[in-house]
Amino acid sequence: METADVRVLLAPAISFACSGLVFLTGRSVFWRRFWSLGAAALKFVVVLSMLPAALTGKTFVWNLIEFTPGIGITFRADALGMFFALVSSALWLITTVYAIGYMEPEHAKVRFFGFFALCVSTTVGVAFAENLLTLFVFYETLTICTYPLVIHEETPEALRAGRKYLAYTLVGGACILLGSALTYQIAGTLTLSRPGVLPAAADPRSLAVLFVTLVAGFGVKAAVMPLHGWLPSAMVAPTPVSALLHAVAVVKVGAFGVLRVVYNVFGIELLKRLGYTVPLAYLAAFTIIAGSVAAMFQDNLKRRLAYSTVSQLSYIVLGAALLTPAAASAAVAHIANQAFAKITMFFAAGAIQRTTGKTQVHELGGVGHQMPWTMAAFTVASLSFVGVPLFAGFITKWYLSVGAFEAGMWWFALVMVASSLLNAAYWLPIVYLAFFKGPEGQEVQRREAKPVLLVPTIACAAWVVVLGTTSDVPGMPFALARAAVEFVFKM
Amino acid sequence: MWWQWPHWLPLVVLVPLGAGVVTPAISRKSTKAAWVWAATAVAATVGASLPLVIRVAQEGPFSYTFGGWTPPYGIEFRFDEVSAFAFVVAFLGALAIVFSLRYAPHALDEARIPYYYALLLLNLAGLIGFSVTGDMFNLYVFMEIISLSGYALVAISGERIAEMAAFKYLVLGAVSSLFVLFGIGMLYGVTGTLNIADATQRLSVVADTVPVAVAVGSIVLGFMVKAALFPLHVWLPDAHAIAPSPVSAVLSGLVVKVGLVGMLRLYQVVYASRAVDLVTLNRLLTWLGAASIVMGAFFAMFQDDIKMMLAYSTISNVGYIVMGFGLASRYALVGAAVHIFNHALIKSALFLSAGAIIYQTGYRRLSDLRGVGRGMPLTGAALAVGAVSIVGIPPTAGFLCKWYIALGAFEAKNAAFGFALVFGALFIFVYYIRMLNAFYFQEPVRAEVTHVGDPPLSMLVPMWVLAALCLAMGLAGKVPLTFIEPVVTRMLAPTGG
Numbered sequence: 001m002e003t004a005d006v007r008v009l010l011a012p013a014i015s016f017a018c019s020g021l022v023f024l025t026g027r028s029v030f031w032r033r034f035w036s037l038g039a040a041a042l043k044f045v046v047v048l049s050m051l052p053a054a055l056t057g058k059t060f061v062w063n064l065i066e067f068t069p070g071i072g073i074t075f076r077a078d079a080l081g082m083f084f085a086l087v088s089s090a091l092w093l094i095t096t097v098y099a100i101g102y103m104e105p106e107h108a109k110v111r112f113f114g115f116f117a118l119c120v121s122t123t124v125g126v127a128f129a130e131n132l133l134t135l136f137v138f139y140e141t142l143t144i145c146t147y148p149l150v151i152h153e154e155t156p157e158a159l160r161a162g163r164k165y166l167a168y169t170l171v172g173g174a175c176i177l178l179g180s181a182l183t184y185q186i187a188g189t190l191t192l193s194r195p196g197v198l199p200a201a202a203d204p205r206s207l208a209v210l211f212v213t214l215v216a217g218f219g220v221k222a223a224v225m226p227l228h229g230w231l232p233s234a235m236v237a238p239t240p241v242s243a244l245l246h247a248v249a250v251v252k253v254g255a256f257g258v259l260r261v262v263y264n265v266f267g268i269e270l271l272k273r274l275g276y277t278v279p280l281a282y283l284a285a286f287t288i289i290a291g292s293v294a295a296m297f298q299d300n301l302k303r304r305l306a307y308s309t310v311s312q313l314s315y316i317v318l319g320a321a322l323l324t325p326a327a328a329s330a331a332v333a334h335i336a337n338q339a340f341a342k343i344t345m346f347f348a349a350g351a352i353q354r355t356t357g358k359t360q361v362h363e364l365g366g367v368g369h370q371m372p373w374t375m376a377a378f379t380v381a382s383l384s385f386v387g388v389p390l391f392a393g394f395i396t397k398w399y400l401s402v403g404a405f406e407a408g409m410w411w412f413a414l415v416m417v418a419s420s421l422l423n424a425a426y427w428l429p430i431v432y433l434a435f436f437k438g439p440e441g442q443e444v445q446r447r448e449a450k451p452v453l454l455v456p457t458i459a460c461a462a463w464v465v466v467l468g469t470t471s472d473v474p475g476m477p478f479a480l481a482r483a484a485v486e487f488v489f490k491m
Numbered sequence: 492m493w494w495q496w497p498h499w500l501p502l503v504v505l506v507p508l509g510a511g512v513v514t515p516a517i518s519r520k521s522t523k524a525a526w527v528w529a530a531t532a533v534a535a536t537v538g539a540s541l542p543l544v545i546r547v548a549q550e551g552p553f554s555y556t557f558g559g560w561t562p563p564y565g566i567e568f569r570f571d572e573v574s575a576f577a578f579v580v581a582f583l584g585a586l587a588i589v590f591s592l593r594y595a596p597h598a599l600d601e602a603r604i605p606y607y608y609a610l611l612l613l614n615l616a617g618l619i620g621f622s623v624t625g626d627m628f629n630l631y632v633f634m635e636i637i638s639l640s641g642y643a644l645v646a647i648s649g650e651r652i653a654e655m656a657a658f659k660y661l662v663l664g665a666v667s668s669l670f671v672l673f674g675i676g677m678l679y680g681v682t683g684t685l686n687i688a689d690a691t692q693r694l695s696v697v698a699d700t701v702p703v704a705v706a707v708g709s710i711v712l713g714f715m716v717k718a719a720l721f722p723l724h725v726w727l728p729d730a731h732a733i734a735p736s737p738v739s740a741v742l743s744g745l746v747v748k749v750g751l752v753g754m755l756r757l758y759q760v761v762y763a764s765r766a767v768d769l770v771t772l773n774r775l776l777t778w779l780g781a782a783s784i785v786m787g788a789f790f791a792m793f794q795d796d797i798k799m800m801l802a803y804s805t806i807s808n809v810g811y812i813v814m815g816f817g818l819a820s821r822y823a824l825v826g827a828a829v830h831i832f833n834h835a836l837i838k839s840a841l842f843l844s845a846g847a848i849i850y851q852t853g854y855r856r857l858s859d860l861r862g863v864g865r866g867m868p869l870t871g872a873a874l875a876v877g878a879v880s881i882v883g884i885p886p887t888a889g890f891l892c893k894w895y896i897a898l899g900a901f902e903a904k905n906a907a908f909g910f911a912l913v914f915g916a917l918f919i920f921v922y923y924i925r926m927l928n929a930f931y932f933q934e935p936v937r938a939e940v941t942h943v944g945d946p947p948l949s950m951l952v953p954m955w956v957l958a959a960l961c962l963a964m965g966l967a968g969k970v971p972l973t974f975i976e977p978v979v980t981r982m983l984a985p986t987g988g
Contacts, residue, residue, distance in 0.1 A: 066969045067886065068894070069976075073966070133894075137885040144884055154932045163924070170920055174913045178897060185901040305930060355627075 005060035007046050008075040011085060012138075014043040015092070019117035027111035033100055036113050040093040040120075047082075047089045047124075054082040055479060059193075070185075074130035076193055079484035080263070080332060083477065084256050085127040087336045089260040091248050091343055092120045094456045099240035101452030102350055106238060111148055114204050116241070118145040123249040126256060131190040132180045135260065139176065139253060142294050143169045149241045150234050159373065161233040168230040169250075172220030176257070179214035182206065183265060188230055192260055196267015204274070207266075211276045212260045222256025223310045224317055225287040232306040239350030242302060247309055247342035252335055255316040259331060262320045263488040279332035284318035285336075286417045288310065292422035299360050301349045304426065306383065307340065311336045311419065318412065319400055325489050327403025331397045332481035333471070335471040337384070337392035340464045344381040347372045347457035351449035361430060368434030373454055375434045377461035384464050387420040392467035395478070494542030498708055500555040500568050501789065503577060504620045505541040507532055507584075511612030515605045522604040526592055533585045533615065540578040540619070543570050548974060554625060560821065563689035566955035569625030572978045573755050579832055580958040586617040586953035587737040590843055593949050597850055598735045604755070607647055611741070611924050614640040618745055622752055627675045627685045630756070633718075634671065634749060636707050638664045642758040645734045656729035663716055663726040670713030671753070677706035687760060688766045694764035710757055711772065717751025720813050721783035724806045727814060731802035736846020743805045743842060746836035751812050751831050755978075762982045773817045780814025781911045783807065788918035792925075796858045797845050800922055801838065804881060807919055808834045814912060815896045823899025824979045829971045830892035833964055837880045837889055840957035844874035847954060854937065857926060862935030864927075868945045870950055871930050873958040878923040880961040883916055890963040891927055891972065 018039030026032040050060060054077060062071045077085065099116065103109055122145060123411050126136035143166070151162035184190055186206055187197045199209065220227045232249070235242055245251075249300035262271060271277050289310030298304035315338070319331025352367060352373045368375040397416045404412035448454060471478040485491075510532030516527030546553060552571035553965050571575075588611065595604050617636030624630050625702060642664065679685055682693040697703060719727040731743050773948060787806030794800045808830070815827025826942035846868045848863055851857045864871035880887035885894075893916060900909030935941050943952060964971060 065966055067966070068891065068968045068972055073886065135883075140884050141886075144879060148931070151932055154934075159932065161929060162928075166920070166924060172913075172918055174917055177893065178909055178913050181894065181897040181901055184898060375524070407902075 001057060001058050002061050002076075004062060005050075006062055007050055008077045008128050009062040009064060010046050010087065010458055011043055011128065011382055012075070012121045014039050014046065015117045015121035015124070019121065021113045022107050022110060022114040022117060024115060031111065032113055036100070036117065038284065039117060040089075040096045043120075043124075044089045044093045047052050047085050050077055050082060051086065053482070054079055055475065055483060058261050061130065067137075071131060071133050073134050073137065075125070075128040075134070076130035077128050078193065079480050079487060080259065081127045081129075082306070083332055083480045083484060084252065084335055085124050086477065086480070087339050088120060088123045088127065088249055088252070091244060091339060094459060095240050095244040095343070098243070098347055098350070098453060101450055102240050102354060103238065106152070108152065111485040112152060112238075115145050115148045118243075119149065119245060119249055123253060126253050129192065130175045130182060131192055132265065133190050135257065135448060137174050137191065137294045138175070139257065142253060143173060144249065146245050149193065150157060151218035152238050152241065153236060155236070158236045161236045163228045164233050168220050168227065172217045172227070172254075175213045175217030179210055179217055182210045182213065186210065194265040195263060195490060196265065196270055198266055198270060200270055206277065207274060211261075211266065211274075214265065215258060215280060218254045218257030218261060219317070221250055222258055222313050222317060223251055223254070224314060225290055225310070226285060228287070228291070228310045231310055235300075235302040239302070239346055239353065242305075243343045243346035243350070246306065247346055248339045251313055252339065255313050255335065258317055259320050259464045261307050262323075263328075268323055268489060272323055277323055281318055281409070281412065282410055284314040284321055285412060287414055288419050289315035289422070290320065294428065296422070296426045299362055301352075301359060301361055301364070301430075302346075305345055305349060305363060308423075308426070312342065312385070314397055315400060318415075319396075321402065322400075322403045322407045322409065322412065323407035324403045325408055325485050325491070326399045328485045328488060329402060329478075329481050330399035332484050333399070333478055334396040336376070336381075337396050337464075337467055340460050340467060341381040341384040341392055344377050344452065344457055344460040344464060347453065347460060348378040348381075351453040351457060354453065355447060355449045362431060364433050365437040366434070368431075371446065371449060372446070374449050374457055375431070377457045378434070379431050380402055380461040380464055382423075382431055384468065385423045385427055387416070387423070392464045394468055395471050494545040496542065497555055497923055499539050500570055502555070503536060503543060503581070504568075504616055504623065507536050507612045507616035511609050511616055514609035514612060515725060518605040518608075522596065525605040525608045526588070526595075529586070529588050529612055532612055533581065533588050536615070536619070537585050537695045538690060540581045544578045545898065545987045546570075546577050547572055547575060547985045548859045551977065555871065563684045563686040566629065567625035567688075568623045569688070570623050572883040572975050573752060573828065574622045575618040575826070575974070576752055579835050580615055580618040580622070582595045583744055583835060584611070584741065586839065586843070586956060587741050590740075590846070590950050590953045591735075591737045592972070593947050594735065594737055594846060594850055603647055603649070607644070610640045610644050610647070611738070612645065613755065614741060614746070618749070621749055622880065625687050627678065627687055627690065630753070631668070631672055631675055634753070636669060637746055637749055638668060641742060644738045644742070645730045646841070647738075648735065653733045656733045658953075660726045660730040667713040667716035670716070672715065674706040674708075674710030677702050677853075681706070682977055687756065691737060691760045691764045694760065694766040697766055700767050703809055703854060707757065707761060707769075708772070711754065712758070714750035714753045714815070715779075717753070717811050718747055718813070719806055720750075720779055720809055721806060723785070724787075726808060728799055728802040730875065731805065732798040736798070736842055736849065739801070739846070740839040740842035743838040747805060747809060748831050748835060749811070754813075754816055755831075756827060759978070759982055762827065769819070772829055773819050776813050777817030777905070777908055779907060780810045780812075780817055781915060783810025783916060784912065784915040786929065788915070788921065791922045792918070794922070797848070797851060797855055797857060797860065797926065798842070800926065801845060804919065805838060807915075808838070808881070810915075811896060811912065812906060813891055815892070815899060818896065818899050818903045818905060818908060820899045820903035821979055821983060822895050822902050825972060825976055826892045826895025826980065828975045829895070830979065832971060833888040833892060834881075836957055836960050836964060837877055839976070840873060840877040840954055840961055841881065843869050843950070843954040843957065845876065847950045848874070850938075850950065851943045851946050852940045854940065857929045859937050860928045860940060861933045861937075863940045864930035866941045867945050869945045870954065873928055873954045874930070876958040878927060880965065882920050882923050886962075886968075888968075890965055891968045895972070967979050
């Protein structure tokens with residue numbers, strides 16, 4: 001059931017307006033904070049207010065403008081889009097609080113908060129895109145808007161990372177543009193509101209080219225190996241940027257795009273027949289393992305987080321590629337599960353850096369005594385990644401394994417086991433180091449992070465537990481993920 | 492209705508032409524008077540061209556015959572959707588003249604200023620005449636008015652390097668004009684008429700198509716030099732970079748399009764008459780278009796002068812348009828035709844903001860201009876909007892053409908060129924990002940550029956009008972696309988005509 005409702009437009013428009021106001025009046029500290037926090041809260045409320053309707057199967061639509069004849073910039077909040085929008089608007093609010101605390105000693109704060117808001121605006125635009133062209137419009141805008149954030153430090157290293165980021169993502173964008181044009185040529189429509197638009201009778205060669213261009217295009221931001229090179233370099237950005245953009249917005253936009261391609265452009269039935277997703281599943285499994293292995297060897301905490309992101313994102317890709325309902329629920333739910341756990345870790349890493357100046361893993365001995373709350377939150381996130389039950393990550397691993405058996409490819413369940421072990425191997429040593437090893441010959445003093453950094457960290461960690469324990473409670477995010485899956489599988 | 496008054500059509504050419512001729516006489520005493528006169532004339536031209544666009548949108552193409560002599564004997568002006576270029580010319584011309592209020596006295600000797608405005612008005616008159624004429628010989632005459640005033644405008648600063656650039660421009664321009672004239676002469680020889688509509692009809696029954704093919708080839712060659720398609724582009728970068736910035740905007744945004752609007756005119760004739768088969772020519776143009784995109788970007792990467800970069804970027808954009816012509820499918824042609832208009836807006840926005848930067852700081856090299864975005868926030872932002880638009884980030888105006896030509900490439904079953912276009916366009920990113928990096932994110936070399944301040948309003952307003960249009964024409968892309976579509980529909984109609 002579709003209803004016209006302006007709230008789907010408001011959600012991206014609020015943060016767009018916010019960025020304009022920040023650019024205009026942001027020289028004043030008060031107004032900069034006022035607009036950033038106010039818009040983040042307002043936007044979260046707007047998205048949340050659409051949740052009850054989305055859970056009952058209603059979708060809201062708003063046609064903004066006819067972009068080219070027949071194809072509009074149209075917003076549509078279906079279950080999948082709502083899920084993603086809810087995650088990103090909730091995290092924007094939390095990250096804004098954190099960023100206000102974290103960025104205090106930094107330069108160019110007007111630019112930072114202005115583009116920060118723009119990025120979230122475009123992320124929600126991607127979530128609510130009704131058609132592939134609208135999605136592409138916001139996808140590319142996001143690329144451009146994140147650039148000033150990635151190179152915020154303006155050091156030669158940051159500029160190099162920025163160049164690398166643009167090179168990867170713009171090539172990806174070009175692929176998506178071509179894929180969209182080809183989709184339009186084959187299907188005559190670009191809508192994402194159906195479970196698949198491509199006709200089964202289309203030329204299989206074109207379909208193969210289309211699958212490769214679209215998945216490769218979105219795969220760049222989803223950091224599927226070998227397209228992941230930009231992500232670890234982009235860690236030079238300030239921590240709130242890494243947190244929101246490189247654990248949530250930018251990379252999830254890629255993963256979300258893959259979901260859209262699999263579920264709404266090709267559709268489950270067509271892909272089952274074509275079998276293109278099998279190699280994709282292998283690639284994702286490889287990325288899961290290889291990303292984790294690479295993470296083990298990183299001493300810089302943020303780089304370790306980056307490789308862990310590479311590995312975790314491929315859970316979503318794998319879930320999509322298995323083409324079974326359970327795997328699909330895992331894929332959708334992991335958008336939230338990974339986001340909250342990863343952002344907790346980034347917040348903790350940033351808090352440690354700001355409070356103690358430490359950025360390398362080997363320096364972290366005893367930091368748990370210094371900052372017990374921060375490291376407790378970090379531990380919760382670690383356990384979630386390892387896949388311990390009652391934490392969010394377990395939900396993903398469970399459903400993904402079920403999905404692997406459903407698909408008759410049980411060996412992917414082994415990948416889950418291997419990944420759990422690897423995650424344990426690179427997260428738990430940090431926990432061990434922090435709590436059970438004191439820095440030698442020094443007296444440890446308790447020096448917790450500032451509340452403005454600490455509270456968001458703990459809030460996210462708490463939510464990881466909530467996500468891990470409430471997957472069957474109606475009205476919780478997982479119900480939304482189920483609704484999305486039911487639509488895709490026409491259940 | 493007021494817009495149906497038939498005499499708007501001749502007025503739109505005669506007003507700038509007449510005003511241009513008398514400008515030096517009027518402003519003997521004061522250069523201010525020259526500006527007031529030129530601004531009034533160009534405002535009147537905008538006013539006269541607006542009803543024409545309304546009329547063509549409402550009623551479709553229409554004609555005007557001078558002195559009641561009906562074609563093919565009389566002289567005909569014919570206004571179709573492509574002729575709406577005349578409105579763009581008048582509009583951009585107006586903005587360039589407003590911009591010149593403060594720029595011209597800064598860049599030129601006072602004695603030359605009246606001539607500057609006179610030449611600018613003549614140039615605009617030529618451009619408008621070129622887009623509305625229905626007669627092949629007049630087409631040539633207007634083209635020469637454009638070219639001659641163009642050479643003079645490039646040289647007007649009187650500096651030695653400007654004279655060199657103008658001379659290079661003149662030599663190649665004259666040769667290309669000869670090719671066009673030769674082709675027109677051949678067509679006249681074959682058909683015995685100079686009226687375009689009449690010639691179209693007669694061409695469809697011509698038995699011997701060899702001379703027609705030679706004529707078409709010769710005209711295309713001439714036009715492609717004017718359009719600066721690679722490898723015929725050598726005259727363009729110096730001429731466009733050295734001219735005063737408002738002139739660069741006119742040259743790059745409008746004058747280069749003479750070749751492209753001319754191509755559209757020629758194609759209208761050839762497609763409608765089915766006189767010659769264009770498959771081979773189109774294949775060549777598609778390849779050259781692709782080469783032009785890549786090579787334009789390649790050369791631009793090595794430039795340090797910002798206006799030089801912008802000039803090379805024009806070559807890439809001409810490549811888009813010519814590739815669209817060459818693909819010859821519906822979407823590709825619509826995209827190419829719309830990009831003629833959109834590129835005019837975008838490139839003018841870029842040249843005007845670059846001009847403002849040069850005016851305020853006195854520097855034109857990227858290495859000197861590091862950090863200027865902080866010193867001139869509004870100008871830098873306008874330039875950034877233009878840059879984002881010209882590299883084709885959606886939803887700006889520059890994206891439409893990429894999207895449509897990519898669609899067109901698939902439609903023409905020529906997917907490889909879709910790939911070439913979209914990936915070729917990525918090269919263009921490289922130097923625009925370099926430019927934006929320098930303006931915003933790099934350590935200033937010259938400390939003073941970070942606090943020069945924005946230019947006066949007479950410069951800010953034109954560039955921001957254009958920057959806003961870069962966004963608006965992209966968001967409301969439906970408007971230009973549906974406007975131009977009937978032309979392509981007529982061109983590709985199976986019955987012709």
